[in-house]
Amino acid sequence: MSILHTEAVDRILKLTAPESDAVREEMEARADRERFPTVGPEVGAFLRLCVRMRGVSSAIEFGxxxxxxxxxxxxxxGSDGRIVLTEFDADELEQARDYFERGGLEDRATFEHGDALEIVERYDGPFDLVLLDHETSRYVEGFEAVRGKLSENAVVIADNVLHTGAVRPDDLVDALEGESRVSESERSTSKHPSLEGAVAYLEHVRSDPDFETAVVPLGDGLVVSVRL
Known part of the structure; x- marks a missing residue:
């Protein structure tokens, strides 16, 4: 269950989630078994809704x-659209390809192995939707790497911003208000680069006059920015 809402809300989200299929159920069972950090069905459903509302035909995912x-x-x-998957782990990327093939979706995906920030340089765009789900400490870099390749009214969604690893919403509040629960010794050993990355990203996109940004408390926290 997400710490960002109550148990009752969690149950409602599950009861009203879109119907699944065998492949996605297998992916979710694997994530539970291996404790693999996926966005989960509540964020997955939100991402799909964003794709439909925006009429996305071209998307790229960082991580x-x-x-x-x-x-x-x-x-x-849709069958004429394309989503670019980027992943540094070759085995995981091949597993993604296999899931897409078994789900009959392989014609809508391009599988790119390597660093997302390097891969995106090979694409001209325009992208209608971007999902940032790589290292939180590199979200600002990812945003800047793709901003010149965005279509009009494109959507940029960043995951894991309110809660990631040891970072909790209270930590983010303190950091945004100029305080921090992270001790100097912890900060010096870079134990919380995700916190610093989340703060930097929030400040970066909220101050950008070309985008309107809102925080969506689903999963581990999404930051959704729409190009104006």
Missing amino acids: SGFGYSAYWMAPAI
């Missing part, structure tokens, strides 16, 4: 793992 988030979005992109 795809074994393809769970992209698998949620692909059906809504």
Whole structure:
């Protein structure tokens, strides 16, 4: 259950979630078994809704793992659309390819092995939707790497901003208000780069006059920015 809402809300989200299929159920069972950090069905459903509302035909994901988030979005992109999956772990990328093939969605995906920030340089765009789900400490870099390749009214979604690893919402509040629960010794050993990355990203996108940004408390916290 997400710490960002109550148990009752969690149950409501599950009861009203879109119907699943055998492949996605297998992916979710694997994530539970291996404690693999996916966005989960509540965020997956939100991502698919964003794709439908925006009429997305071209998307790119920074950090795809074994393809769970992209698998949620692909059906809504349509047969003429394309989502680019990027993943540094070659085995996980091949597993993503296998899931897409078994789900009949392989014609909507491009699988790129390597660093997302390097991969995106090879694409001209335009992208209608971008999902940042790589290292939180590199979200600002990712945003800047893709901003010149965005379509009009494009959506940029960053995951794991309110809660990631040892970072909790209270830590983020303190950091945004100019305080910090992280001790100097912890900070010096870089134990919480995710906190610093989350703060830097929030400040970066909220101060950008070309985007309107809102925080969505689903999963581990999403920051959704729409190009104006």
